[in-house]
Amino acid sequence: MLLPRSVAAHQHAVIDLLAGVVPTKPYKTLPLLDALGKSLADDLPAPTSLPPFTNSQMDGFAVRSAEIANGGGQLRVAAPAPAGAPATTLTPGTTVPIMTGAMIPDGADAVVPIEKAVPDAFPDLHDITASVWLPPTTPGTFIRDVGSDVAQGECALPAGTLLGPAQLGLLAALGMPRVQVRQPLRVLLVTTGDEVLEPGSILAEGKIYDANGTLLEASLRQAGVDVVRTSISDDNPETLVTILRRYTRVAEGSVDLIVTNGGVSKGAYEVVRLAMSGHPVKFLTVAMQPGGPQGIGTFDGVPFLGFPGNPVSCLISFEMFLRPALCLLQGNPAPRQKQRGRLADALKSPEGKHQVRRGTLDKDGVVRMEGGAGSHLIHSLARSNSLVHIPDDVTELSAGAEVEVWTL
Structure with missing residues (x-):
């Protein structure tokens, strides 16, 4: 009698099953928002520095810190430096009103926040006699140096990064309208059982509605997988084989993985077991509750996973075996916390x-x-x-x- 396989051993078996598929998937280039939830194809070097120029972290006054080092000082106010304008030059004895994000004037080495100035407001732009008292400061204060976030050529994101809002925002800040992502796996999902009906049909005596198909498809979609959903297969093995071969022999477009639910236990009429006869598929018991009965192998050369038919067993099988493998091999979904x-x-x-x-x-x-x-x-x-x-x-x-x- 074979002992049940450990959870860890089956997790490794699923990773090994998919390891030959995920790295061979082609990449594709998508607009940033279409790439949400996808995985970055390759290491991404920053095409430009962030920030791309040295700029002010605050609204305030750009200064030569040495001119106000001894207890502060009164400086004449020069023309302002608004955000988006070219850099100006700071002449000795003056200070430049500067906005957050504006280029630091040549010669300036610090910014004094406006609230620390006396008076604590920008003067009238037309007042050429205006001056302001500023407290002492040190070089580099409230200045964002070029490349202080990420330097040009530095790895901005490593391959496999799951692209969420923050990551896509970074790519936009780097000036990238599109990004190359890993193409998601295409998974064929098949529910089996004479007793199972599609939601919305009339529930005849002895029948149940199919929860597993929706539960698994939703889980796979959340994991960044393209799902091909078929009609429910009855308990005739030939029906199931016919359905599977539409997708393994390219008539309906090839798939990367087959996932079935139901028909994997040790009963006499387990349709998935019967349909897999002659194929290198193992049906075994994992030392786990729920979700002990599992099927794993290949059908017509396509990786195959057979999950049990009860809804909770089905979800636990996905969470314990397929989701972690997808996370490890293709970078998404993110691991469970x-x-x-x-x-x-x-x-x-x-x-x-x-x-x-x-x-x-x-x-x-x-x-x-x-x-x-x-x-x-x-x-x-x-x-x-x-x-x-x-x-x-x-x-x-x-x-x-x-x-x-x-x-x-």
Whole structure:
């Protein structure tokens, strides 16, 4: 009898399965906003420096600090330096009113904020006799040097960076209207089962609506994957094979990965198991609850993952195996945030199995279980904001015990 595979071993197996696919995906160039949520293709050297010129950090007066070093001094006010204008030259004995972001005049080495000046306001531009008293300052005060954020040629973002609003803002600041990104995986998603109906149809006796397709497609989309969704396959293996071969033999456009849900357990009529006959696919048990039954291999040369059919098992399989592999290999999605939480109540866990429970983590770090351990409890999943992990060598935990929590 084969022992269950550990969670870590199956995670590595999924990474190995996809490792030959992700690096070979071609890159594509997209407008910045279309690249939101995508991964940067290559290391990106800054095409220009940020800031591109030395400029003022404050509204104030540009000065030679040596001229006011001994307790401050009165300086004649020269023509102002507005933002966007070419640099001026600071003549001895004068100060230049300067705006935030404006170029530092030649000869100036510091800026005194306007609120520290006497009077603390810019003079009338037409008053050629205006002067201002300024307190002492030191060289470099309130000056942003050219390249102090990022220097031209320096790596602005490394390959694989997940492009969010901040990263896209940086690219815009560097003058880039477009960016080269990794092309996302194209995943074929198939729900199986005679008993499963599409939402919106009439629910006949003995039938259930398909939650898994929506749950998995939403998860894959959030992970930056292009999803191809098929109709629900019945329990005839030939039907499933026909569906899969539309996409593995290019009739409908090739895919990079096949994900099915349902039909992977040890029953006599498990459609996915039967459809994979003759293909290098393993069906095994992972020492995890829920989500123990798993399928992994290739179908017609295309990487294949078979997830169990219960909704919670389905999501846990994605979160534990596919999502981390995508994160590692293609840079997105971002990894789940992990933290420690304290159990609100005692709990028990099966020996030898890594249990993943649904929970609600509050702002004080206390986590409360949502529903029981059953893999069909999708209502409790919808109420949860976290996944709670109980290691395979732990069978009981008391209230207040610390556990690892992944925030959803």
